[in-house]
Amino acid sequence: MPFHIPFPSQLLAFEAAPATSFSFLVSYSSSNSNRGSRADWCGRLAMAVVNFVKAHIGQSPKLQGRTPRRGSGVVRSSLQGAVVGNRAEWLTSCAVLSSKVAALAPHSTNSHLALAVAASNGAVLDLIPLETVDGSARHLPAPLRIADLSPAPMHGSELRVAYQGVPGAYSEKASGKAYPGSDAIPCDQFEVAFQAVENWIADRAVLPVENSLGGSIHRNYDLLLRHRLHIVGEVQLPVHHCLLVLPGVRKEDITRVISHPQALAQCEHTLTRMPGLNAAREAFDDTAGAAEHVAANSLRDTAAIASSRAAELYGMEVLADGIQDDSGNVTRFVMLAREPIVPRMDRPFKTSIVFAHDKEGTSVLFKVLSAFAFRDISLTKIESRPHRPIRLADDADSGTAPKQFEYMFYVDFQASLADPRVQNALAEVQEFTSFLRVLGSYPMDMTPMAAGVASLDSSSAYSSS
Numbered sequence: 001m002p003f004h005i006p007f008p009s010q011l012l013a014f015e016a017a018p019a020t021s022f023s024f025l026v027s028y029s030s031s032n033s034n035r036g037s038r039a040d041w042c043g044r045l046a047m048a049v050v051n052f053v054k055a056h057i058g059q060s061p062k063l064q065g066r067t068p069r070r071g072s073g074v075v076r077s078s079l080q081g082a083v084v085g086n087r088a089e090w091l092t093s094c095a096v097l098s099s100k101v102a103a104l105a106p107h108s109t110n111s112h113l114a115l116a117v118a119a120s121n122g123a124v125l126d127l128i129p130l131e132t133v134d135g136s137a138r139h140l141p142a143p144l145r146i147a148d149l150s151p152a153p154m155h156g157s158e159l160r161v162a163y164q165g166v167p168g169a170y171s172e173k174a175s176g177k178a179y180p181g182s183d184a185i186p187c188d189q190f191e192v193a194f195q196a197v198e199n200w201i202a203d204r205a206v207l208p209v210e211n212s213l214g215g216s217i218h219r220n221y222d223l224l225l226r227h228r229l230h231i232v233g234e235v236q237l238p239v240h241h242c243l244l245v246l247p248g249v250r251k252e253d254i255t256r257v258i259s260h261p262q263a264l265a266q267c268e269h270t271l272t273r274m275p276g277l278n279a280a281r282e283a284f285d286d287t288a289g290a291a292e293h294v295a296a297n298s299l300r301d302t303a304a305i306a307s308s309r310a311a312e313l314y315g316m317e318v319l320a321d322g323i324q325d326d327s328g329n330v331t332r333f334v335m336l337a338r339e340p341i342v343p344r345m346d347r348p349f350k351t352s353i354v355f356a357h358d359k360e361g362t363s364v365l366f367k368v369l370s371a372f373a374f375r376d377i378s379l380t381k382i383e384s385r386p387h388r389p390i391r392l393a394d395d396a397d398s399g400t401a402p403k404q405f406e407y408m409f410y411v412d413f414q415a416s417l418a419d420p421r422v423q424n425a426l427a428e429v430q431e432f433t434s435f436l437r438v439l440g441s442y443p444m445d446m447t448p449m450a451a452g453v454a455s456l457d458s459s460s461a462y463s464s465s
């Protein structure tokens with residue numbers, strides 16, 4: 001029976017990793033996302049990728065990766081030694097594959113991107129358009145235009161913003177607040193959102209870093225260090241949680257509440273005190289994904305914590321509204337881009353840095369904090385993370401990468417990198433530390449939180465990045 005790809009899989013981004021493991025990103029979108037079961041749909045996407053690679057490289061890859069969701073998004077998968085024995089052979093296969101697909105490629109933005117990426121970073125990566133949206137006409141690739149070499153557009157519908165989760169997630173809302181009118185691209189993991197920007201599948205990423213009740217989202221701090229992206233802005237989003245169930249389900253029927261771990265933490269006291277509810281908690285990738293899971297599998301014994309928008313999108317009922325433990329529940333997101341923005345002095349700016357030191361004791365930390373205190377620079381956050389022996393992206397060949405340190409310290413302060421006080425403070429900090437990196441200097445989110453969620457849709461406070 002002929003195999004049909006039920007949706008346009010628009011790009012494949014291949015990336016050679018060391019040894020025999022190769023990873024790639026697949027972006028997909030389906031207008032038929034509600035047809036067939038979720039398992040069906042995932043299976044068809046996986047088959048489409050396997051068949052495609054098999055047809056063009058000649059061997060079957062073993063797909064490893066997260067289960068894609070219905071609709072659209074970006075997933076990361078990998079081939080474990082199945083295709084070729086070494087990196088050079090893999091790159092050759094990728095080049096052959098690219099040239100075959102480029103010859104079939106539609107005249108689309110994606111083919112421009114493929115060339116732009118190849119031109120800009122040495123062609124380790126290829127973005128490969130697979131099919132036109134309607135699966136019909138194919139054209140030769142268009143020539144590279146000057147616009148393809150400049151940074152991605154700043155505003156409007158062309159800006160593609162990666163977020164973690166599925167439609168209805170708070171991160172999707174934060175992306176809309178950060179970049180009104182942009183195309184939000186759902187990603188199944190934080191790591192994928194970083195890679196989507198690095199690989200030019202998205203122009204920006206908007207990712208949560210801390211919540212006023214649940215604290216820091218540590219994974220993103222670690223990823224900020226591992227990747228080369230720059231913080232170009234921040235958005236603070238009031239988070240208003242609902243307890244969602246299938247229509248007709250009562251509190252007494254619920255044995256399980258599922259959601260993102262942050263959302264579970266933000267509602268813990270309320271859930272514990274809720275009369276008639278006696279349910280176990282279970283972590284899920286994101287809040288809206290939890291709602292989708294309950295709806296797609298008709299789970300009448302399970303409730304999800306998510307937004308009221310998720311309830312609308314997945315046909316759920318709001319059993320309880322505003323279940324966060326504090327009405328002022330706010331999550332702070334950072335906006336990430338491939339290039340930093342030019343720091344300015346004409347509006348309130350924040351700067352985020354990360355540093356490490358290899359001396360014993362607390363004196364270095366004291367000296368670093370003093371460098372800011374003596375110059376009247378207010379710190380808004382300090383976070384320490386155990387240092388794992390990872391290779392830091394931008395220090396691969398600079399010789400400044402730390403070897404073994406106990407902690408990385410992340411500090412946010414309220415001043416612009418353009419401010420001479422900051423430049424002097426950082427020069428001083430550099431003397432005490434063995435590793436220092438500026439993660440970004442960016443406009444502060446000045447939206448009054450009291451304005452609440454309802455006002456966010458019309459927000460246009462973020463115009464500089």
Ligand SMILES: O=C(O)C(=O)C[C@]1(C(=O)O)C=C[C@@H](O)C=C1
Pocket residue numbers: 164165168169170171172208211217239260262263285286287288331
């Ligand atoms: O799951 C979602 O909806 C998300 O956008 C993620 C996330 C988070 O990671 O903190 C974002 C905001 C809320 O704090 C709860 C969850």
